[in-house]
Amino acid sequence: xxxxxxxxYAEMLLSNGILYFTYLPIGSFDENVARQLVAARLQLQRExxxxxxxxxxxxxxxxxxxxxYLAVEGSLLIKAVAYWVQPHSTQELTRFFKNINQPVVPSAxxxxxxxxxxxxxxxxHDL
Amino acid sequence: xxxxxxxxxxxxxxxxxxxxxKGNFSHRIPxxxxxDTIQDFEILLNLLAEELGxxxxxxxxxxxxxxxxxxxxxxxxxxxxxxxxxxxxxxxxYPQEKLLHQALAKHMTTxxxxxxxxxxxxxxxxxxxxxxxxxxxxxxxxxxxxxxxWSFCHRLWDGEDAYYFFRGLPIAYEHESPLSPVAxxxxxxxxxxxxxxxxxxxxxxxxxxLENLHCKLPPLHNxxxxxHLNEFKLKTGFKELYQTTVFKLHLEKRLEMAMLMIKFTPxxxxxxxxxxxFKSASHFSRAFKKKYGKPPSYFKHK
Numbered sequence: 001x002x003x004x005x006x007x008x009y010a011e012m013l014l015s016n017g018i019l020y021f022t023y024l025p026i027g028s029f030d031e032n033v034a035r036q037l038v039a040a041r042l043q044l045q046r047e048x049x050x051x052x053x054x055x056x057x058x059x060x061x062x063x064x065x066x067x068x069y070l071a072v073e074g075s076l077l078i079k080a081v082a083y084w085v086q087p088h089s090t091q092e093l094t095r096f097f098k099n100i101n102q103p104v105v106p107s108a109x110x111x112x113x114x115x116x117x118x119x120x121x122x123x124x125h126d127l
Numbered sequence: 128x129x130x131x132x133x134x135x136x137x138x139x140x141x142x143x144x145x146x147x148x149k150g151n152f153s154h155r156i157p158x159x160x161x162x163d164t165i166q167d168f169e170i171l172l173n174l175l176a177e178e179l180g181x182x183x184x185x186x187x188x189x190x191x192x193x194x195x196x197x198x199x200x201x202x203x204x205x206x207x208x209x210x211x212x213x214x215x216x217x218x219x220x221y222p223q224e225k226l227l228h229q230a231l232a233k234h235m236t237t238x239x240x241x242x243x244x245x246x247x248x249x250x251x252x253x254x255x256x257x258x259x260x261x262x263x264x265x266x267x268x269x270x271x272x273x274x275x276x277w278s279f280c281h282r283l284w285d286g287e288d289a290y291y292f293f294r295g296l297p298i299a300y301e302h303e304s305p306l307s308p309v310a311x312x313x314x315x316x317x318x319x320x321x322x323x324x325x326x327x328x329x330x331x332x333x334x335x336x337l338e339n340l341h342c343k344l345p346p347l348h349n350x351x352x353x354x355h356l357n358e359f360k361l362k363t364g365f366k367e368l369y370q371t372t373v374f375k376l377h378l379e380k381r382l383e384m385a386m387l388m389i390k391f392t393p394x395x396x397x398x399x400x401x402x403x404x405f406k407s408a409s410h411f412s413r414a415f416k417k418k419y420g421k422p423p424s425y426f427k428h429k
Binding site for chain 1: 177384
């Protein structure tokens with residue numbers, strides 16, 4: 001079974017019950033990009049839900065439609081998301097996303113990878 | 128006050144707040160990648176404008192009636208201007224000879240130019256199926272004002288060379304005073320103030336629907352009671368805000384999520400139906416076929 005997938009917009013790795021999702025720089029992040037990413041992620045996960053460490057430090061601004069798509073359809077087969085951000089741009093973007101677009105799964109924002117993983121550990125064995 | 132100085136950027140924030148207060152939700156602040164606190168607010172205000180823009184129609188917005196006419200210009204593959212209309216020359220404040228054969232980069236802000244290059248490279252290259260792109264351009268006028276414009280860019284090909292044809296409208300011209308904002312439907316059955324008061328509750332219902340795509344929703348009167356609304360307000364307000372009903376949204380979203388599971392995972396149709404709150408696989412199949420015109424098995428992941 002595959003545990004790694006590299007897409008032009010992101011890299012995804014399944015390891016120890018966590019999906020490591022790393023965004024690559026994206027020129028124009030529209031709904032079409034969001035759809036491709038969700039499809040690729042579902043194919044990698046097959047039917048298993050995972051907690052996700054989402055490294056968005058390189059992320060550029062997604063459009064409103066892309067944000068709405070990620071908030072709902074992007075939550076499919078996800079137990080919880082820890083957003084790993086860099087201070088300022090991606091941190092503000094994620095705060096806005098979390099408060100206004102309101103993803104439908106538990107989500108939290110971290111600037112430190114270790115803290116993000118500690119948060120996700122509580123979801124690994126959840127059904 | 129130099130371009131890119133702190134004062135200039137603070138002035139841009141102020142201008143953005145004024146534009147929002149006037150109901151112009153199409154204005155955007157150019158982002159220049161400074162990674163500082165001012166940029167945090169530049170991003171937040173841009174996002175806010177984008178969100179608010181969906182709830183109101185402003186008569187001075189892009190494509191609305193008080194705009195004089197579109198500007199047009201053409202670029203070659205090196206991003207040099209090789210043709211303009213008179214309106215474009217007037218907007219930028221240059222005669223035609225000062226624009227022709229010049230690099231577009233000289234007339235745009237750095238961030239906007241870089242973004243345009245990336246967008247064209249990604250979406251309008253020779254192999255891309257898409258041949259037009261809606262994009263935000265931010266020009267520097269002859270008077271050193273910043274001028275934001277929406278535009279459509281089309282890729283043209285004459286058999287040897289490619290050209291990029293832009294057609295658009297300014298959205299934030301400092302010297303024009305915009306009209307006041309108007310609600311989406313002036314003949315709406317209840318006033319803006321009442322709508323504002325119930326707005327948060329209706330948004331909470333919307334969120335509740337999205338968080339409960341795996342199960343059946345309670346009847347409308349119970350849902351209204353749960354969110355301290357009366358049934359009529361929930362029904363009318365929800366329709367006005369989201370252009371659909373509570374139950375239609377719930378059904379549509381469940382079917383869209385089910386479609387993703389069917390197309391991209393090996394999950395059985397029975398499990399997909401159950402996980403998305405359908406009574407039975409046959410009930411799910413009927414609803415699915417009504418929306419997509421084909422049974423779920425047609426899209427099954429192989």
